[in-house]
Amino acid sequence: MLKVGINGFGRIGRIAFRIGLSKHSSEIEFAAINTSGSMPCSGWAHLVNYDTTYRKFEKEVKSEEVKAPEAVTDDDPLMGYLSVGTSKIPLLAQKDPAKIPWGKYGVDVVIESTGKFTTPEDAKKHSAGGAKVIIISAPVKGGNVGTYIIGVNDFKGETDVLSNSSCTTNCVAPVIAVLHSKFGIEKAALTTAHGYTDDQNLQDNSNKDLRRARAAAENIVPTTTGAAVSTTETIPELKGLFDGRALRVPVITGSIIDIAAVLKKDTSVEEVNQAFIEASQNQLYKGILAVSDEPLVSSDIVGRDESAIVDLSLGCPNRPFDPVFCAEKIMEPRGRGDEHKFRYSQITDQIYIGSDFCKGGVCLLHSEEFKALGVKVELNLSQEENELPPKELEVYCWLPVADGDSPSPQQFDIGSGIINDAVEAGKTVYVHCKNGHGRSPSVVAAYLIRFKGYSLADAVGLIEEKRPESHIEEIQKEALRKFAEKWSK
Incomplete structure (x- = not known):
């Protein structure tokens, strides 16, 4: 069983924890969680149990306090434990990633979800404590660290530090991969209407980005997105050909992305929709890409497992400028949190090899x-x-x-x-x-x-x-x- 550690128990860390417990408890084990130390154990348990976006957790998470956060030391960062059923998970408070004792708890893989340690040098500090593989839950900043998106370019163990990029990239990349493989993309652009995140302000306040300085729940906030560029890290032949902008809108989660693409082949809405329908039925995209022809809105897709839901009713060809295909709307159900999806197949037992066998093999x-x-x-x-x-x-x-x-x-x-x-x-x-x-x-x-x-x-x-x-x-x-x-x- 794979032993997983989490560094950063905010939105991404807690939702990854919930998903692991509810859907993959037979494949992974959470061996340790490192927090900011801003709350006692009971506070972290409460935030796992009760979530405004995804509602009350189906499992009961209890806490056991060993010491107050202010009493932890570099040599002993243990605050206490979170208990789920028979599992008892150490809860730590260590600000230096190089000093987190992952090896003590047998951790194989660390989910780096603080948003702070996103350079290769900072992420690799987890190795000093015994981590074998580090997954950065955000676009990496500088260095030679690969970006891997499930269903697009799968990780093959090339390195001990990798990036799972952003939630928007996880939504966009499979869609662009399908368009590019079927029709070829000459250039493309996206606009995402994205739910606000916790780096924005509830009330107008100081921020180096004066648009983000404004109240998130009362404004549509134009800003940047790195999702298009991050997508080209997974599909290198599109580098320099794909860019985008973002609008932060007053919803807590559930986002939509509008893609305009100049395609290499003449096509139609029907052909493009059929390509997405076929992709959604392909095992490669199972649980990653889905389609819908229902008149959905953002709240309808909150909590869905897929990275992207392609709305088949919203595509439109820009005539007479074939082969331009614009306004492919993609619902992004996961907001800022459910980026880590662990997928496993079941065990079997029977095989025949050779053309002489033609029934059940x-x-x-x-x-x-x-x-x-x-x-x-x-x-x-x-x-x-x-x-x-x-x-x-x-x-x-x-x-x-x-x-x-x-x-x-x-x-x-x-x-x-x-x-x-x-x-x-x-x-x-x-x-x-x-x-x-x-x-x-x-x-x-x-x-x-x-x-x-x-x-x-x-x-x-x-x-x-x-x-x-x-x-x-x-x-x-x-x-x-x-x-x-x-x-x-």
């Missing part, structure tokens, strides 16, 4: 062998989605992986989960296989490792025995080693 095939087998489920790991899936398919999932690259841990999880569901239902799975590339065979190997108890060597050996031309490359073997370590725990 996994076929690692070439496209010319596809139609003869009565396949109902296809996994496509090509870099580009070359053609529409056949109508006879019941499930089609595109997990794009570049030539010579490896599927990400999330793609291994998703792919093996799809195989499991199909095999249990007695359906044949077609894993799209291309000579000279080990992308698809590596997903089958992950399935063998995870569900059949194979070692990496045995899984690779079986695949190469059945399909000698399906060579799993070193980059994929290294990713599989990490995958095997994860599922052996």
